[in-house]
Amino acid sequence: MNRREFLTTTVAAGTTGSVASTAVAGERKTVKILGISCSPRKGKTTAAALAICLEAAQAVPGVTTELIELAGRKIGVYDPADPKASQGGFADLIPVLSDPNVGGIIVGTPIYMGNLTSLCKAFLDHCIVFRREKFALAGKVGGVVAVGAGRNGGQETALHSVQASLLCQGMIVVGDGQPTSHFGATLVNDGKDSIASDEPGLATARNLGRHVAQVALQLAATRK
Numbered sequence: 001m002n003r004r005e006f007l008t009t010t011v012a013a014g015t016t017g018s019v020a021s022t023a024v025a026g027e028r029k030t031v032k033i034l035g036i037s038c039s040p041r042k043g044k045t046t047a048a049a050l051a052i053c054l055e056a057a058q059a060v061p062g063v064t065t066e067l068i069e070l071a072g073r074k075i076g077v078y079d080p081a082d083p084k085a086s087q088g089g090f091a092d093l094i095p096v097l098s099d100p101n102v103g104g105i106i107v108g109t110p111i112y113m114g115n116l117t118s119l120c121k122a123f124l125d126h127c128i129v130f131r132r133e134k135f136a137l138a139g140k141v142g143g144v145v146a147v148g149a150g151r152n153g154g155q156e157t158a159l160h161s162v163q164a165s166l167l168c169q170g171m172i173v174v175g176d177g178q179p180t181s182h183f184g185a186t187l188v189n190d191g192k193d194s195i196a197s198d199e200p201g202l203a204t205a206r207n208l209g210r211h212v213a214q215v216a217l218q219l220a221a222t223r224k
């Protein structure tokens with residue numbers, strides 16, 4: 001088995017981890033990882049958690065990142081009768097998200113009532129445009145971050161809800177990487193709009209960012 005066959009087999013089998021950094025070392029491929037904050041509040045804890053993820057992603061050689069905040073974009077409830085009418089600032093994001101250089105997308109949501117925000121759901125529903133455009137997001141790596149006020153405030157529920165939408169796009173959904181390795185990044189707001197003291201949560205954010213970056217690079221290395 002040559003190196004490329006090994007890599008392809010490894011990715012197809014869903015095996016990631018320490019193999020990733022060595023497997024891509026000689027390929028000189030680059031990928032971009034986007035972070036999408038679905039908080040109605042700009043620059044708050046969800047954006048901060050995504051910034052931690054992206055910092056860890058960017059530490060992987062060959063990876064660039066960009067944080068996009070949905071706050072203020074006026075993305076409305078998806079109306080099947082007239083989807084464009086409620087798109088708001090989502091329209092500008094269509095070419096950004098579907099750019100072939102984007103290898104991974106990390107969606108971040110605050111917890112509202114035990115689940116994702118309505119802004120996050122509206123964003124994910126508007127993303128049906130990609131499914132209809134030959135699955136333009138298919139093959140990109142997806143990760144999810146959730147920030148709540150409680151330790152068990154609904155973070156895991158929200159992760160699974162967002163992951164369901166990403167799976168409907170044909171995306172390759174991953175969780176936080178080793179050693180935490182569960183469903184994604186889960187963080188707690190300390191009540192003063194800070195996540196800085198949530199060391200276990202910060203670890204999941206770093207591990208998610210690195211994992212998304214490594215898998216995206218692995219996949220890029222298998223594509224011509």
Ligand SMILES: Cc1cc2nc3c(=O)[nH]c(=O)nc-3n(C[C@H](O)[C@H](O)[C@H](O)COP(=O)(O)O)c2cc1C
Binds near residue numbers: 041047148
């Ligand atoms: C309407 C509303 C509902 C909320 N429901 C929950 C909840 O069910 N569980 C939880 O842990 N936190 C809940 N929170 C707290 C937010 O998830 C938390 O403050 C989060 O850090 C906000 O993210 P942001 O700083 O990016 O806006 C709620 C906040 C609001 C405004």
